[in-house]
Amino acid sequence: MSSPVTATHPHASAGVGGARILIEEVTKRYPGQKKPAVDGVTLEIPAGKIVMFVGPSGCGKTTTLKMINRLIEPTEGRIVLGEDDVTDIDGDELRRRIGYVIQAGGLFPHMTVAANIALVPKMLGWDKQRIAARVDELLTLVSLDPEVYRDRYPKQLSGGQQQRVGVARALAADPPVLLMDEPFGAVDPITRQRLQDELLNIQSEVQKTIIIVTHDFDEAVKLGDWIVVFAEGAEIVQYDTPERILAHPANDFVEGFIGSGAGLKQLSLTRVQDIDLLDAVVARPGEQTSTVLRRVEEAGHHHVVVLDERQCPIQWLSRPQLSRLGSIDTSVDPNLPIVTCRSTLNDALDNMLVFGTGAALVTDAHEKFVGVLDIETVMKVMTAARKKMAGTKPADAPLGLNTGAMATVPPAQEATR
Amino acid sequence: MWDFITDRFGQIAFSSWQHFSLVAQCVVLATVLSVALAVLVYRSRTLSAVANGVSAIGLTVPSFALIGILIVPFGFGVTPAVIVVTFFAALPILRNAVVGLSGVDPALVESARGIGMSRARTLLRVELPMAWPVILAGVRVSAQMVMGIAAVTAFALGPGLGGFIFSGLARLGGANSLESVVTGVVAVIVLALVLDLLLVVLGRLTISRGIRV
Amino acid sequence: MSAPVIPEITADPAAATGTGLRGRTPVFGHMKPWQALIIQPIAILVILAVFTVWLLNADLTPTEATTLSPGALWGYTVEHITLTLVAALVVLVVAVPLGILLTRGPFRRLTGPVLAVVNIGQAAPAVGLIVLLAFWLGFSPRAATVALILYALLPVLRNTMVGLDAVDPRLVEAGRGMGMSAVSVLLKVELPLAIPVMLAGIRTALVLLVGTAALAAFVNGGGLGLLITTGINLYLPRVLIAGSLLTALLALLFDWLGALVEHLARPKGL
Numbered sequence: 035m036s037s038p039v040t041a042t043h044p045h046a047s048a049g050v051g052g053a054r055i056l057i058e059e060v061t062k063r064y065p066g067q068k069k070p071a072v073d074g075v076t077l078e079i080p081a082g083k084i085v086m087f088v089g090p091s092g093c094g095k096t097t098t099l100k101m102i103n104r105l106i107e108p109t110e111g112r113i114v115l116g117e118d119d120v121t122d123i124d125g126d127e128l129r130r131r132i133g134y135v136i137q138a139g140g141l142f143p144h145m146t147v148a149a150n151i152a153l154v155p156k157m158l159g160w161d162k163q164r165i166a167a168r169v170d171e172l173l174t175l176v177s178l179d180p181e182v183y184r185d186r187y188p189k190q191l192s193g194g195q196q197q198r199v200g201v202a203r204a205l206a207a208d209p210p211v212l213l214m215d216e217p218f219g220a221v222d223p224i225t226r227q228r229l230q231d232e233l234l235n236i237q238s239e240v241q242k243t244i245i246i247v248t249h250d251f252d253e254a255v256k257l258g259d260w261i262v263v264f265a266e267g268a269e270i271v272q273y274d275t276p277e278r279i280l281a282h283p284a285n286d287f288v289e290g291f292i293g294s295g296a297g298l299k300q301l302s303l304t305r306v307q308d309i310d311l312l313d314a315v316v317a318r319p320g321e322q323t324s325t326v327l328r329r330v331e332e333a334g335h336h337h338v339v340v341l342d343e344r345q346c347p348i349q350w351l352s353r354p355q356l357s358r359l360g361s362i363d364t365s366v367d368p369n370l371p372i373v374t375c376r377s378t379l380n381d382a383l384d385n386m387l388v389f390g391t392g393a394a395l396v397t398d399a400h401e402k403f404v405g406v407l408d409i410e411t412v413m414k415v416m417t418a419a420r421k422k423m424a425g426t427k428p429a430d431a432p433l434g435l436n437t438g439a440m441a442t443v444p445p446a447q448e449a450t451r
Numbered sequence: 452m453w454d455f456i457t458d459r460f461g462q463i464a465f466s467s468w469q470h471f472s473l474v475a476q477c478v479v480l481a482t483v484l485s486v487a488l489a490v491l492v493y494r495s496r497t498l499s500a501v502a503n504g505v506s507a508i509g510l511t512v513p514s515f516a517l518i519g520i521l522i523v524p525f526g527f528g529v530t531p532a533v534i535v536v537t538f539f540a541a542l543p544i545l546r547n548a549v550v551g552l553s554g555v556d557p558a559l560v561e562s563a564r565g566i567g568m569s570r571a572r573t574l575l576r577v578e579l580p581m582a583w584p585v586i587l588a589g590v591r592v593s594a595q596m597v598m599g600i601a602a603v604t605a606f607a608l609g610p611g612l613g614g615f616i617f618s619g620l621a622r623l624g625g626a627n628s629l630e631s632v633v634t635g636v637v638a639v640i641v642l643a644l645v646l647d648l649l650l651v652v653l654g655r656l657t658i659s660r661g662i663r664v
Numbered sequence: 665m666s667a668p669v670i671p672e673i674t675a676d677p678a679a680a681t682g683t684g685l686r687g688r689t690p691v692f693g694h695m696k697p698w699q700a701l702i703i704q705p706i707a708i709l710v711i712l713a714v715f716t717v718w719l720l721n722a723d724l725t726p727t728e729a730t731t732l733s734p735g736a737l738w739g740y741t742v743e744h745i746t747l748t749l750v751a752a753l754v755v756l757v758v759a760v761p762l763g764i765l766l767t768r769g770p771f772r773r774l775t776g777p778v779l780a781v782v783n784i785g786q787a788a789p790a791v792g793l794i795v796l797l798a799f800w801l802g803f804s805p806r807a808a809t810v811a812l813i814l815y816a817l818l819p820v821l822r823n824t825m826v827g828l829d830a831v832d833p834r835l836v837e838a839g840r841g842m843g844m845s846a847v848s849v850l851l852k853v854e855l856p857l858a859i860p861v862m863l864a865g866i867r868t869a870l871v872l873l874v875g876t877a878a879l880a881a882f883v884n885g886g887g888l889g890l891l892i893t894t895g896i897n898l899y900l901p902r903v904l905i906a907g908s909l910l911t912a913l914l915a916l917l918f919d920w921l922g923a924l925v926e927h928l929a930r931p932k933g934l
Contacts, residue, residue: 126844129843134841136834140841143934144933154843204842
């Protein structure tokens with residue numbers, strides 16, 4: 035079954051913007067069906083963390099998600115948000131306190147972007163100026179220029195932009211909890227990667243409790259602090275960190291779900307910013323190549339990274355290239371292999387393969403150059419991580435178990451962790 | 452009421468038959484004409500627009516008004532009745548035929564030409580069968596519509612169940628006037644439902660299972 | 665007119681998608697909507713002008729002259745418009761809420777039977793319906809109005825239901841998920857998105873009403889139909905033409921007004 039029964043209670047407001055959620059023995063029975071769709075699930079969602087619900091289609095993960103904000107009313111069970119029992123309060127009022135994002139954003143096509151975002155604040159009675167300021171603030175947060183996008187209609191936006199507005203709308207009233215149902219399913223892989231990175235950026239600023247349903251395990255590994263693996267009937271098979279699930283899948287079902295390539299998947303667990311990058315020799319446009327060449331030789335390097343006034347990389351020149359030029363100009367090389375520091379090693383390796391180089395330039399969130407990443411470094415990190423994983427003990431994990439009919443698990447299985 | 456029907460059963464049956472055959476024949480004629488016209492027109496955007504426009508205007512103009520206008524050149528009698536009913540029947544069918552034919556996926560037409568089918572063959576074996584469900588839907592609409600219009604034409608022109616309605620109206624207060632009107636109305640409703648049913652069956656038989664909704 | 669003009673949504677795909685103007689604008693379906701909106705009334709006015717000129721210069725017999733005097737014509741037109749508008753108003757007040765009701769969860773089961781009943785009513789010849797009602801309610805504009813109301817119910821009811829059903833259920837879910845109440849979602853999301861299809865139905869109903877109102881003449885209901893019946897009964901072709909032409913123009917006018925409202929009321933962004 036799932037992780038140990040010992041539950042920890044992360045403090046709900048220790049510097050995080052999210053609230054803890056507890057769903058207790060929640061069951062959903064549909065009339066006319068023999069087995070319940072969700073059978074006695076007890077789940078604790080720690081405050082300020084991203085928890086991913088993964089599982090095959092029809093396993094009940096979306097149903098469980100929708101019971102948290104009671105879009106689907108549980109047949110039995112209790113739901114606790116923060117310190118309040120919200121099982122019986124007015125559903126509409128509860129949902130105004132929780133952000134909800136569905137696939138493709140669910141934007142209302144007959145309202146402008148600003149009107150869409152302003153919906154919940156308006157319902158809560160904020161005044162006009164506060165709403166307008168909040169709309170602009172949120173658009174900036176999701177990397178959309180307010181001046182340009184405020185008065186656009188959803189049909190004028192691309193899929194990725196619509197999804198961003200959807201997230202902005204969900205965050206409008208600053209809810210402590212955000213529920214997302216396959217939010218990045220409807221966009222192309224490149225946009226999806228960018229949206230995932232941006233969500234992580236946003237989360238680092240707001241630290242809300244986010245629950246995301248996805249059928250893509252790679253996405254779960256990339257985004258989640260914790261992952262719940264569901265089987266049919268919303269049976270919790272494993273509830274643990276991505277690292278441990280990858281390293282120690284609870285049973286064949288989870289292994290099958292992870293699929294092959296678990297080793298490569300572990301590359302998704304480490305971010306570029308977490309590892310030591312290589313230094314590089316830098317130069318500015320206008321410098322004489324002879325001076326630069328000397329610096330490069332003294333450092334024992336083979337390349338120099340040219341930065342503009344904003345510290346952003348514009349060229350990456352080798353020694354032979356340097357010796358052919360007289361001075362360094364201001365031209366920008368469009369084909370620089372650049373990787374952001376929030377990218378996972380998986381993305382970084384992918385980029386290196388695409389550009390055909392054995393290394394990549396790493397920039398921070400403001401596109402400033404921070405260092406160089408090469409394949410050897412990635413390999414070293416991988417090996418070290420695997421060695422570390424082999425020796426870890428199961429730490430405290432949040433509570434997650436089934437108390438329904440399926441809870442009759444032989445005691446022996448519980449001790450396998 | 453019941454006596455009225457049994458006494459005049461022969462008359463009612465005859466009128467119903469007249470009414471039905473008028474509508475049926477006019478609808479068939481209208482279908483042939485409309486589909487032919489649509490085939491000529493659907494590949495040109497301007498001509499299609501004109502056809503749609505004529506159809507829209509024709510359907511906007513009240514039937515009674517149009518009957519009035521057509522009486523002047525054509526007079527009274529069976530021929531004008533046929534002309535009026537066919538004209539009205541043609542309008543929805545024409546619009547649906549144009550929409551249906553233009554709506555056939557161009558990729559399909561291209562595949563057909565690509566494997567060597569001539570224009571005529573493509574039309575006959577690909578485009579018309581694909582457009583047929585939409586055309587048939589138009590025929591159903593048209594049939595229902597002209598069932599009622601045929602009743603009005605009786606006022607000026609002659610055949611059909613409209614006669615019961617108008618004679619009942621004329622004899623207002625007299626014997627059996629109400630029964631006469633009721634008979635006319637109910638008979639038309641019954642015929643309309645019967646014709647619709649027949650068309651549904653026709654659809655079942657003629658629409659390939661592959662494209663049946 | 666005795667039956668729906670553009671009855672089944674399945675028969676007119678363009679109407680079903682709510683892009684009401686495309687294909688519904690006479691002749692100029694491929695032009696920009698606002699251009700067609702200008703041409704239609706101009707055409708109507710031109711025809712009206714030609715008619716007036718003809719009327720003034722025609723050599724009318726005394727009977728014709730009285731029947732076609734400007735005062736009489738105006739009177740008939742006003743009667744006709746009154747019949748149409750009163751019936752339209754009642755239809756709106758009845759059919760739209762009913763349509764909304766029938767698309768709400770618990771009432772969906774009633775949809776089938778209700779539509780079946782209304783469909784049967786539609787199959788009845790309009791003239792028969794009017795006469796029957798007159799037998800019952802007396803030969804007056806009132807009977808005619810009731811008949812008109814029953815007749816125009818179907819297009820508005822059906823379009824309201826189709827329009828509401830066509831709203832993407834995920835949008836409703838997004839709305840409820842945000843904390844909007846069911847009523848709020850109906851008013852702020854579902855109805856605005858269903859408006860194009862609903863207005864197409866109302867426009868159809870208006871044209872239908874003008875046409876059917878012409879039959880009111882049979883039951884002392886007044887209106888322009890009187891010119892047609894008189895023309896036929898007394899064989900006065902000019903009166904007949906006048907009545908038919910004016911009725912047709914009135915129908916086109918209402919169609920244009922409907923198109924105008926459709927164009928103006930269409931939510932931006934759709």
